[in-house]
Amino acid sequence: MFTGLIEEVGKMQRASKKHEAMVLTIDASVVMQGVAIGDSISVNGVCLTVTSFNASSFTADVMPETFRKSNLQLLRPGQPVNLERAMLAGGRFGGHIVQGHVDGTGVIVSRESDANAVVFSIRTSDDDMMRYIIPKGSITIDGISLTVVEVHKGGFSISIIPHTLKETALFSKQPGETVNFECDVIGKYVEHLLHFRSGESPLSPAKSASSGKGKLSAAFLSENGFF
Incomplete structure (x- = not known):
């Protein structure tokens, strides 16, 4: 990890x-x-x-x-x-849980200055992954723990401070280049478990989403033992 x-x-x-x-x-x-x-x-x-x-x-x-x-x-x-x-068991947890299991790649659409930060807009190669990308949620870009600023159709944006930009390979990345991304693992595990409990195949997320079953609600979580 x-x-x-x-x-x-x-x-x-x-x-x-x-x-x-x-x-x-x-x-x-x-x-x-x-x-x-x-x-x-x-x-x-x-x-x-x-x-x-x-x-x-x-x-x-x-x-x-x-x-x-x-x-x-x-x-x-x-x-x-x-x-x-890999993180040592007694190490300081300064980022978020990163498995190193890349979900897919994205292409940098734009790179723009925002006061002391730089905002990258990224288009994903897999629309199915967008359900795991949440505004102000965690995401890993080329191994860097970052926060999602905004989510839009087919992509998202992240903002990066000068120190992180200078100390990572993202410093040289320009529009048109490809980056790896890994979504927050917690959402993926919750979705997988909910599909099992609803009797649907966890390997068919698109089918499950369209069927309307397994939708998250307080009642659903309570019925399935989450609280």
Whole structure:
């Protein structure tokens, strides 16, 4: 598990690709401290497993599902990537619950200054994911824990302060570029459980939404033992 607080910006050293499988080698320093084979490191919000390392870099495999669901397939040597080690049990929880399981990608539509902040408007690649994106709720963009400012048809916007922008790879991102996003996991688990309790398949969210069953209400939550 991660918190969405980026520890450092690493650099892509090499990407070996065979069809939809990849082996990434990433230059880093902070996340190399105490690293061991099998450790989890978030790369642009994707939880990857360290398979080998030296003093200044680590290697990780990317399987086809991750290749298809994330922007790792677009990485080129020399590009910056956001890095975060898995959270220690006694660590400070400064962001929100981040699994490192990317839900999909989005394309930056605009980047505009707003006083001391920069507002990014992002168009999602999967409209089904929009039901998990809530105004003022948490979202992870390329591994960064952020707050949703607004939600609009087919997308959403986030605002980022100067410090976070400067200390992450989002600093160089421009309109037209692709970012990874992970929705808040709590909503996904609640929806999954409600579908089971309503007798519907949790694997068919679109069907469930259109059927009208399993709608959230105080009465429904009480009947199903939530309070």
